[in-house]
Amino acid sequence: MNEAVVADQVDWAGKNYLIVDDFVGVRQLLRESLRSLGARNIDQASSGGEAMGLLARIRYDVVLCDYNLGEGKNGQQVLEEARVRNLINPSTMWLMVSAEKSVESVMGAAEHQPDAYLIKPITEGVLLTRLNRVWHKKQVFRTIDQACAEKDYLRAARLCDEQIEANRVHELDLLRMKARLMEKSGQPSRAREVYEQVLEQREYQWARAGLAKIRMANGEFEQARQIFQGVIAENRYYLDAYDQLAAAYQNMGRFEEACAILERAAKLSPNSVPRQRSLGNIALKLGNVQMAEKAFRKCIAIGEYSIMKTPDAYFGLARVCGQKNDPKEALQLLAAAQREFAGEHPDMQLRAKITEGLVYHESGDYRRARKAGDELEEILKLTMERPDTATCLELATLLFAVGVKEAPVELLCYVIRNNHDNPLLLEEVQAIFDKARMGEEGLALVRASKKEASDLMNQGVLLWKTGKLAEAVEWMRNARQAVPNNQRILFNAAQIMVSHMQQHGHDERLHAEACEVLHHVDRLLPGQQRFAQLIEQLAQLQPTP
Amino acid sequence: MDDPLADLQNPAPNTHDLFLFLASTAHDMKNSISVLSGTLERLLVDASPKTESAYPQMAHMLYQTKRLNDNLMQLLALYKQVGKPEYPFDVQPLELGQLVEQVVAIERVLLKSRGIRLELDYDPRLIWHFDEDLVVGVLSHAINNAIHYTCDTVRLAIREAGGWLELRVEDNGPGYPPALLKAGAIATREVAGGVNFLTNSAGLGLYFSSEVAKMHRHRGRSGSLRLENGGAYGGGCFILRLP
Numbered sequence A: 001m002n003e004a005v006v007a008d009q010v011d012w013a014g015k016n017y018l019i020v021d022d023f024v025g026v027r028q029l030l031r032e033s034l035r036s037l038g039a040r041n042i043d044q045a046s047s048g049g050e051a052m053g054l055l056a057r058i059r060y061d062v063v064l065c066d067y068n069l070g071e072g073k074n075g076q077q078v079l080e081e082a083r084v085r086n087l088i089n090p091s092t093m094w095l096m097v098s099a100e101k102s103v104e105s106v107m108g109a110a111e112h113q114p115d116a117y118l119i120k121p122i123t124e125g126v127l128l129t130r131l132n133r134v135w136h137k138k139q140v141f142r143t144i145d146q147a148c149a150e151k152d153y154l155r156a157a158r159l160c161d162e163q164i165e166a167n168r169v170h171e172l173d174l175l176r177m178k179a180r181l182m183e184k185s186g187q188p189s190r191a192r193e194v195y196e197q198v199l200e201q202r203e204y205q206w207a208r209a210g211l212a213k214i215r216m217a218n219g220e221f222e223q224a225r226q227i228f229q230g231v232i233a234e235n236r237y238y239l240d241a242y243d244q245l246a247a248a249y250q251n252m253g254r255f256e257e258a259c260a261i262l263e264r265a266a267k268l269s270p271n272s273v274p275r276q277r278s279l280g281n282i283a284l285k286l287g288n289v290q291m292a293e294k295a296f297r298k299c300i301a302i303g304e305y306s307i308m309k310t311p312d313a314y315f316g317l318a319r320v321c322g323q324k325n326d327p328k329e330a331l332q333l334l335a336a337a338q339r340e341f342a343g344e345h346p347d348m349q350l351r352a353k354i355t356e357g358l359v360y361h362e363s364g365d366y367r368r369a370r371k372a373g374d375e376l377e378e379i380l381k382l383t384m385e386r387p388d389t390a391t392c393l394e395l396a397t398l399l400f401a402v403g404v405k406e407a408p409v410e411l412l413c414y415v416i417r418n419n420h421d422n423p424l425l426l427e428e429v430q431a432i433f434d435k436a437r438m439g440e441e442g443l444a445l446v447r448a449s450k451k452e453a454s455d456l457m458n459q460g461v462l463l464w465k466t467g468k469l470a471e472a473v474e475w476m477r478n479a480r481q482a483v484p485n486n487q488r489i490l491f492n493a494a495q496i497m498v499s500h501m502q503q504h505g506h507d508e509r510l511h512a513e514a515c516e517v518l519h520h521v522d523r524l525l526p527g528q529q530r531f532a533q534l535i536e537q538l539a540q541l542q543p544t545p
Numbered sequence B: 001m002d003d004p005l006a007d008l009q010n011p012a013p014n015t016h017d018l019f020l021f022l023a024s025t026a027h028d029m030k031n032s033i034s035v036l037s038g039t040l041e042r043l044l045v046d047a048s049p050k051t052e053s054a055y056p057q058m059a060h061m062l063y064q065t066k067r068l069n070d071n072l073m074q075l076l077a078l079y080k081q082v083g084k085p086e087y088p089f090d091v092q093p094l095e096l097g098q099l100v101e102q103v104v105a106i107e108r109v110l111l112k113s114r115g116i117r118l119e120l121d122y123d124p125r126l127i128w129h130f131d132e133d134l135v136v137g138v139l140s141h142a143i144n145n146a147i148h149y150t151c152d153t154v155r156l157a158i159r160e161a162g163g164w165l166e167l168r169v170e171d172n173g174p175g176y177p178p179a180l181l182k183a184g185a186i187a188t189r190e191v192a193g194g195v196n197f198l199t200n201s202a203g204l205g206l207y208f209s210s211e212v213a214k215m216h217r218h219r220g221r222s223g224s225l226r227l228e229n230g231g232a233y234g235g236g237c238f239i240l241r242l243p
Helices: A003-008 A024-036 A048-057 A075-084 A124-149 A153-166 A168-184 A188-201 A205-217 A221-234 A239-251 A255-268 A273-285 A289-303 A311-323 A327-341 A348-362 A366-382 A389-402 A406-418 A423-435 A439-465 A469-482 A487-504 A508-524 A529-541 B013-046 B055-079 B096-113 B132-149 B178-187 B203-215
Strands: A016-020 A041-045 A062-066 A093-098 A116-119 B092-095 B117-121 B127-130 B153-161 B164-171 B224-230 B235-242
Touching: A016 A024, A016 A048, A024 A041, A024 A124, A024 B013, A041 A048, A048 A075, A062 A075, A075 A093, A093 A124, A116 A124, A124 A153, A124 A168, A124 B013, A124 B096, A153 A168, A153 A529, A168 A188, A168 A205, A168 B092, A188 A205, A205 A221, A205 A239, A221 A239, A239 A255, A239 A273, A255 A273, A255 A289, A273 A289, A273 A311, A289 A311, A311 A327, A311 A348, A327 A348, A348 A366, A348 A389, A366 A389, A366 A406, A389 A406, A389 A423, A406 A423, A406 A439, A423 A439, A439 A469, A439 A487, A469 A487, A487 A508, A487 A529, A508 A529, B013 B055, B013 B096, B055 B096, B055 B132, B055 B203, B092 B096, B096 B117, B096 B127, B096 B132, B096 B153, B127 B132, B132 B153, B132 B164, B132 B203, B132 B235, B178 B203, B178 B224, B203 B224, B203 B235
Parallel strands: A016 A041, A016 A062, A062 A093, A093 A116, B117 B153
Antiparallel strands: B092 B127, B153 B164, B164 B235, B224 B235
């Protein structure tokens, strides 16, 4: 296929364009350039906020966005928010414009990259060549992106192989995508093969870092650490390697080093919400109150313009305030967090109350800490739903510490029932019981909860194996109600529904139910092989239209 | 401590402020140059020497604007320590067709306005790995330079030979003066610090190009830069070799 011929077929005139630049002269220049391509629908914005307003109303085919937009959101934050809020289509071409080579283009973060970085000055000819190139690449990735959106990672990986045959120039991008898909579908050994294949061609830092990530997932933290350090020595701005290196240190229990690495990364690129949050959390853990405070305050400040903003920074800073004996500011922060985030985080009230309890407990106000504990117990009684595992453990620890007994026991049993085959977590729960001087009682409770979950699962699997498929489906449906977040039960439930459809034919409602179960388990713990396999089997069951 | 990053010196706080100030000023200057060169190109495309009496002066203005842009781009790259791990170096595979298309898009109006022909000799399907922005910067700088030295033709020839990519910018002028050839030899020496920016105005571009060349490394080999007279037309030759 001749690329020039394909490029000539692009209808640049009929597309919707958005130009974002704070400099009016540049906006006019880009508009003139687009007009000479025949473009008629060109909108302009002079700030990130203005751009968001337009993006919320209109679907653009092409966005030319300057990185530096003065006060307010920068270009990267506009892109992130547009993607997260689904204001742009996968087919939208996003070209990020900057005055010089941007550090962001080599940071190595996989998410939310624009389709191209352009360096000023951008003349008409340059703009057209880059637009054509992006368009062509979008066509190569179109079906792959579609499969990814459906979470059918195995199909997406096969499509990568097909495209490599036809498009050698995109081979490396396709291999990188394929490796990531293999990781997402829980097959690190196949991802490793892809990275090694790339490294045979050239020393690409992302492939080297990919190998290190697989080592880390495998528990080989020291080897991973060495590779990440090598990557950083080669390319000081490969920031993803810093974050990974810090994680490797954390896994080895070397928190001081992890903190030092994050501090360096935050100096090189201070405007990352997740990085400042990690730095704050680890500094807090190390008792470095000053550093934690700085990181959390920075995190809140940059979060003002970012869709990535997080309540964790508010909670962290509230803990810092508690340790500095300033419960007043802590309470203000908790109120602010609830105002800001109640919309998208349903468990905000609970988490704020937990932090309040911790703040009082750490500042030695045991009376108020106990009061927060009692209030938490009341909140828990209002609903059957429980927060995520980490919050449950934190909450149980706090409740024991302030002298509440029944609620934490119930929470810990809930955690065990939903994770009955996770030995590390069982140990953690037992440790919490031990600390509350309930070691013996805890041991019996852990054992009973574990048995409860495995009995539920085994009975369902038994029905399935003995061919009573309809009964098995029904049994697992009830089991899921009793134990909503148990991965083994969820996977088996989906497996049994797939079996049912394989034997008795496709059923739309069962299909939808299986999909829902699988996406739920993928949210709980992404990147599992069984998820990828079951999604693929489900897709194959779908009757061809 | 076995952490290789630990011995990195932290920059003084005022260095950071200065950097932010310089970056925002550079950003502003780039905007001005964008508008300047964009407007000039537009005027030149719409005009011809017959209809516009100031056509040669406009063409010269565009040439000078390109020089200004080259210098600013090179200064920024050097400020960001091109050639060191501190530089955001970004190697990607690219078809030569896409590289050349980019260079031609940048130079087309200037070449036409100066009445200079650009001859191309390359395999558009060949894929090589390099930092596109840097190499485009080096090549367009070399072509702008050749426009100054040539009679009426500039030739961009790219070929693969023995695991190297050789990119040649040649012209059909009288060749580089001895002083420039000497500056080229000094600037491209293995040891750094051989450039005298004060006495040699070509030094910046040569130094930048040679740092870009050296940054490209593969299997123990690194890129190089060479100036000579000769080539297809016996004029000046600017030769970039990438592993």
